Amino acid sequence: MELTEVAVAGVDRLGAYALVRLADDVPVGPPGTFAMVRDPVGAAFLPRPVGLFRAADGRPAFLIDPSLGIGSLARAERLAVLSPLGRGFVLEGAEVARALLVAGGIGITVFAGVRAARLVAGFRSPEHAVATSLVDAPATIRLAPALVTDDLDLDGIAVVLASGPAGMVRAVAAVAAAAGVPCQVALEAPMACGFGACYGCAVRLDGTWKRLCIEGPVVAAERLT
Amino acid sequence: MIALGGLQIAHPVLNASGTLDALSAHAVLGDASLGCAAHVTKTITPLAREGNPAPRITEISCGLLNSIGLPGPGIDRFCAEVLPATAAIVDVPIVVSIGGFSIDDYALLADRLSPCPAAAAIELNLSCPNVKTGCLAIGSDVGETEAVTAAVRARFARPLFVKLAPGLADLASIARAAVAGGADALTLTNTARGMAMHRGTGEPLLGARTGGVSGPALRPQALAAVDAARAAVDIAIVGVGGIETADDARDYLAAGATAVAVGTAIFPDPGAPRRIAAGLVTP
Numbered sequence: 254m255e256l257t258e259v260a261v262a263g264v265d266r267l268g269a270y271a272l273v274r275l276a277d278d279v280p281v282g283p284p285g286t287f288a289m290v291r292d293p294v295g296a297a298f299l300p301r302p303v304g305l306f307r308a309a310d311g312r313p314a315f316l317i318d319p320s321l322g323i324g325s326l327a328r329a330e331r332l333a334v335l336s337p338l339g340r341g342f343v344l345e346g347a348e349v350a351r352a353l354l355v356a357g358g359i360g361i362t363v364f365a366g367v368r369a370a371r372l373v374a375g376f377r378s379p380e381h382a383v384a385t386s387l388v389d390a391p392a393t394i395r396l397a398p399a400l401v402t403d404d405l406d407l408d409g410i411a412v413v414l415a416s417g418p419a420g421m422v423r424a425v426a427a428v429a430a431a432a433g434v435p436c437q438v439a440l441e442a443p444m445a446c447g448f449g450a451c452y453g454c455a456v457r458l459d460g461t462w463k464r465l466c467i468e469g470p471v472v473a474a475e476r477l478t
Numbered sequence: 479m480i481a482l483g484g485l486q487i488a489h490p491v492l493n494a495s496g497t498l499d500a501l502s503a504h505a506v507l508g509d510a511s512l513g514c515a516a517h518v519t520k521t522i523t524p525l526a527r528e529g530n531p532a533p534r535i536t537e538i539s540c541g542l543l544n545s546i547g548l549p550g551p552g553i554d555r556f557c558a559e560v561l562p563a564t565a566a567i568v569d570v571p572i573v574v575s576i577g578g579f580s581i582d583d584y585a586l587l588a589d590r591l592s593p594c595p596a597a598a599a600i601e602l603n604l605s606c607p608n609v610k611t612g613c614l615a616i617g618s619d620v621g622e623t624e625a626v627t628a629a630v631r632a633r634f635a636r637p638l639f640v641k642l643a644p645g646l647a648d649l650a651s652i653a654r655a656a657v658a659g660g661a662d663a664l665t666l667t668n669t670a671r672g673m674a675m676h677r678g679t680g681e682p683l684l685g686a687r688t689g690g691v692s693g694p695a696l697r698p699q700a701l702a703a704v705d706a707a708r709a710a711v712d713i714a715i716v717g718v719g720g721i722e723t724a725d726d727a728r729d730y731l732a733a734g735a736t737a738v739a740v741g742t743a744i745f746p747d748p749g750a751p752r753r754i755a756a757g758l759v760t761p
Contacts, residue, residue: 254506254507254508255507255748255749256747256748256749289746291746297537298537298540298541298542298693298694298742298746299537299542299745299746300745300746333746333747335748338506442532442533443533443534443535443536444535445535445537445542445544445742445745446744446745446746446748448502448503448506448507448748449499449501449502449503449505449506450497450498450499450502450503450744450745450748451497451535451544451546451745452496452499452520452529452534452546452549453534453535453544453546454534454535455529455530455531455532455534455546455549456532457532461528462528462529462531462532462549464502467502467506
């Protein structure tokens with residue numbers, strides 16, 4: 254795998270978010286995997302991890318929050334991309350149809366294109382909630398201060414897949430564990446490289462610090478310690 | 479071929495310790511050494527270490543601030559598992575970086591590595607800013623630097639590199655102490671201690687409070703260290719710090735380095751060492 258420089262096809266507004274579409278094809282990994290993306294002429298020295306998926310037009314795309322520092326990626330004309338990286342969700346064919354997706358904020362991007370039984374998604378505002386359109390599943394939206402764990406219905410659910418802030422995914426994992434339903438969580442950490450070199454993306458797994466880029470970003474919820 | 483402190487290498491570009499894990503690079507990128515002429519391992523310590531608490535990294539202007547804290551399996555598992563696995567996929571000489579908290583630690587590490595032919599050379603890390611004792615404390619003291627280098631020299635017959643910190647008050651004396659202890663080459667430099675604050679909370683951004691600055695922000699300090707060491711000693715020098723291009727590497731060679739090591743630049747571009755090595759042969 255090599256770093257690939259590609260042109261940006263366009264940037265669309267998706268509510269409060271920016272959807273960056275790439276003009277040239279790059280490998281897009283299964284849901285939950287990630288790509289490292291950098292503007293080669295931008296001010297940022299390091300690339301950033303993003304969830305890459307195929308937009309409606311089939312082009313590789315990712316979602317960013319333009320209000321954060323990473324928003325400069327939405328102004329780039331070309332991007333250097335390293336993809337696909339990491340381990341995504343582990344799903345048997347039959348399980349997907351009985352999966353409950355639980356997303357917080359921009360964490361929803363890992364579920365783009367996943368046809369699950371239901372989606373529960375939490376957002377800061379209705380503008381952010383527009384990103385729910387990325388996921389092809391019946392959706393329940395929780396706007397802050399409501400929580401995605403409020404009245405979380407696990408009836409008929411074979412597996413819970415959670416993606417979002419650390420506190421949220423831990424809370425979802427606790428609900429799933431209490432109901433005896435398997436749960437996989439997509440975690441986030443600051444990353445410098447994405448391929449196991451920097452040891453910067455340490456997360457607490459199995460009782461010790463491990464590299465999220467190698468172990469995850471999706472891990473079985475019982476590994477959270 | 480280039481002679482680097484007794485090590486024969488095909489070109490003058492290495493990786494810096496702690497910036498390339500050959501096993502994961504091989505697994506993820508399909509390329510274990512990224513075109514480096516020698517592979518420098520992450521620093522190994524006598525006992526297994528978890529490393530520092532998260533967050534361990536944050537981007538800064540023109541670089542990276544890290545407090546990784548030398549996580550690793552410990553020397554016994556390194557010699558039994560990691561080093562043979564690395565040697566199986568890396569086709570260039572392996573330089574094993576070692577770090578400890580006392581001279582006895584370094585002596586023990588040298589004893590363990592001496593019978594391992596895959597360890598073509600040792601690099602003494604006397605400069606990590608992210609552990610509380612030993613290491614940088616040893617490499618900041620003339621007498622300790624000579625003693626630890628001599629202790630390893632007495633136990634390890636193959637090439638011996640000594641990696642020093644930037645910003646030492648008297649780098650020339652420390653460099654001469656390493657030579658007196660039997661060093662074959664100096665590596666200059668490690669990261670420079672630094673800190674970043676969270677502007678919302680006023681707390682340090684890194685879990686370990688402080689870290690080490692690397693990347694382009696480090697380059698002027700590291701170049702000055704190479705210049706100072708070159709004036710003081712005659713042994714080979716590996717220049718490290720913010721090298722992103724062949725021109726950056728040429729700056730180090732012009733300052734007296736024999737070779738260079740690419741570190742943080744590998745993170746945004748794993749093709750960097752190969753690109754820089756190619757750039758050095760085609761001006």
